[in-house]
Amino acid sequence: MPPKPHTAPAEDPCACGLKAVARRLGIRERAKALRPGQILEAARDEFCQHGFAATRLEDIAKRAGISKALIYVYYPTKTDLFLAVARHVTDPIKGADFVLDPERSAEDQLRHEHERFYANLLQDEHTLGILRLIISESHRVPEIGQFYALELVGGEIESLRDLIRHGMARGEFAPDALERLTGIEDIVIAPGIMIMLTQIIGGGVQYDLSKWSKAHLDMVLGLLKAG
Amino acid sequence: MPPKPHTAPAEDPCACGLKAVARRLGIRERAKALRPGQILEAARDEFCQHGFAATRLEDIAKRAGISKALIYVYYPTKTDLFLAVARHVTDPIKGADFVLDPERSAEDQLRHEHERFYANLLQDEHTLGILRLIISESHRVPEIGQFYALELVGGEIESLRDLIRHGMARGEFAPDALERLTGIEDIVIAPGIMIMLTQIIGGGVQYDLSKWSKAHLDMVLGLLKAG
DNA sequence: ATCGTTTCATTGACCAATCAGTCAACGAAC
DNA sequence: GTTCGTTGACTGATTGGTCAATGAAACGAT
Structure with missing residues (x-):
């Protein structure tokens, strides 16, 4: 049979x-x-x-x-x-959460997370391909777009907000850092998104990642500390 | 026959x-x-x-x-x-050049260009679709990636650099604005790129464009003016 | 251990639909 | 009557999806 x-x-x-x-x-x-x-x-x-x-x-x-x-x-x-x-593909990224250490200084933790992001960009060959996948197919599979907005960016924003509050409480950042610029949390991660996009698209122009990373960090700290 | x-x-x-x-x-x-x-x-x-x-x-x-x-x-x-x-598709975008007016103040022209960018984002339904096209197909057609890097972003950077120099010469911006942060020109346009990307991907989260635009402008001016 | 039987993960060969690309023929403009 | 811009109908290749057949592993009996 x-x-x-x-x-x-x-x-x-x-x-x-x-x-x-x-x-x-x-x-x-x-x-x-x-x-x-x-x-x-x-x-x-x-x-x-x-x-x-x-x-x-x-x-x-x-x-x-x-x-x-x-x-x-x-x-x-x-x-x-x-x-x-x-x-x-997105599960492991979601898993890489940041947890605030109330003992350490905010700037210290910010620098650390910042470095981790750029180091990951260099070593993990999948990240960029996945982002391209997200961008290309998000309007075909709305679930992907939702993940990007809510989980990826949203999670990052949430962590960043906590970090900023922590720094404000410790007197490291300007006391009005969060209110002064509405939407500062989103603006602050923009260079990270942009450099990923630039790497995806290519176009023959090579950016100096370490230079970019430094400019990005300087911008963030400048905004947060400025009275 | x-x-x-x-x-x-x-x-x-x-x-x-x-x-x-x-x-x-x-x-x-x-x-x-x-x-x-x-x-x-x-x-x-x-x-x-x-x-x-x-x-x-x-x-x-x-x-x-x-x-x-x-x-x-x-x-x-x-x-x-x-x-x-x-x-x-890319020809008309290339054509929309910015020309520096040596008479008007740098901040004034910066604000004007800034508004033009965000207004265009709202009204021109093609822009976002084209950017998605660029991202999705750039590695299939390298020419597209080159255009993005050199013409689109590169051109914008060039204009911005002129504008910053103009503002430095007029005493509007900090005299060391350009050197202080290497790569500041790129960093400064990042929020514009990011909001376009966010619009492309969607994901159900609606950003308040006017709020975003203001935060972006504040960031730029803050960086340029800060002593 | 060894043999026969059963199970089932695996696959080669096969459809049916789609689609880039072709071409002979049509018919309106001249 | 001639030109030529236009097209309906076609082809060949590709590919998502199916299924009956296979053969090695698991198993039970000896």
Whole structure:
């Protein structure tokens, strides 16, 4: 009797990293447990490089070292796969939260976060590709745009506001820093966004990142300290 | 004898606006003279909305009110059409140069240009779509990225630098404004770039543009005037 | 351990739809 | 009658999505 096709599981979009769970399983289950992560990583790279429409499922499969048909066992359509990638990709960024240390000075923590941002920009090759993905496909998949506005930028703004309040309380920043300029929190992260955009677009002009980073930090501190 | 197909002209990417030339021509020539502009506009809208890969030539033709086959008389391939659109789209932006008036105060001209930028953001529905096009397709068509970096941003920077020098000479801005912060010219336009990006991505969060504009201007003037 | 049986993750081969690009023929303008 | 701008209908290639067949691993019995 020919085996009937199984109904695709398709849920459990991110079972990666749970290697401990697969430890005591047989070879087949172990391989299966790793598939979603494999597929998601390959799909992320392809989507980042080519965008949604120009990415071929066949290429994703090849990159993941499996067949195209196997993808459909885990993700019913290309769009579903794309959504799963969007979540997979943005989850770790969301996780990198900043937590305010009430003991340390505000300027110190600001400098530290600032450096972390620019260092990450240099070393993590995925960040820029992901941002391009967000920009290119956000109007096709509104969920992506929402994530960008609320989680990514919104979270950063929230942390920054806390930091500014902390600095004001400690007398490091001007006592009216927050009220003086409405929207200062957004304005202050703009150079970070812009340099990422510039890197994405390229255009042959190379910016000196360390110079840019310094100018950015000087601007922020200047605004916050100015009486 | 069946008429042999003409070799596609395909050059002359922008014959639009030359209605005077077509004035004394016959009906057929007049219609023909308008075709490239028609096609370019329709293609621009479709490409902006869907990106390169997801745009159908058939849809461009429908929007332009002609048949798909006619497009191929003017542009030999989809890629060629896309390149023509890229040039067509960026030409008028390049043209909107700022010229420094040595008589008027620097702050006055800065405020004026600042307002013009944000007003244009509100009224011109094309600007954002074009920026998305630039971001999405720049790594497919390097020419687009080069245009962004050199012409768009580069031109703006150049004007800004002149303006700052003017203000320094008149004693409006701090005498060391330009040297104090290396890269200040780039940093200063970042909020403008960021708000455009935010509008593109959407995400349901509505920014108050006038509030943003004010915060941006305050930041710039604060930096320039600060001793 | 070893053999036969069952399970099921995996895939090659296959549709059906889409779409860039082609071309012979049409018909309005000249 | 001739020109030529225009197009409907076509093709070939690509690709999202399907499915019956496979074969190795898991398993039970000996």
